[in-house]
Amino acid sequence: MKLQTSVPLYSEKESIDYxxxxxxxxxxxxxxxxxxxxxxxxxxxxxxxxxxFHSIAIENLIIRAIEEKTYTDADVFYFNERWHCFDA
Structure with missing residues (x-):
């Protein structure tokens, strides 16, 4: 009886190095x-x-970085003595 699931592993063509x-x-x-x-x-x-934690917020940040869009005053707000942005 086999009590483990075998998952074949393959090496990637590009690996992380220094x-x-x-x-x-x-x-x-x-x-x-x-x-x-x-x-x-x-x-x-x-x-x-x-x-x-929110995957859509992460996606928005990455897209804005790629498109070189900066955040404006309209994108951030001050609440409970802290600055907030819905993307971060």
Whole structure:
């Protein structure tokens, strides 16, 4: 009787090496993986907008960065003594 599911693993053509520049964005999982990568001297930029959980907000940030669109005063608001933006 086989009590495990076998999942075949294949090597990718391109792998991460020390010349790779890694951009990590998302949840606190990113923070933990990012710390490990930094410990091993990988070049990383992680969560420049803070921890994000909502996939649509992450998509919006990436699209705006690619299109080189900046945020304006209309995109942010002050509430409960903090600045907020629906994308971050």
């Amino acid at each position: 010349q790779s520049r890694l951009f990590l964005i998302g949840s606190c999982f990113v923070e933990n993986i990012g710390r490990k990568l930094e410990y091993y001297q990988f070049q990383t930029l992680q969560n420049p907008f803070g921890i994000l």
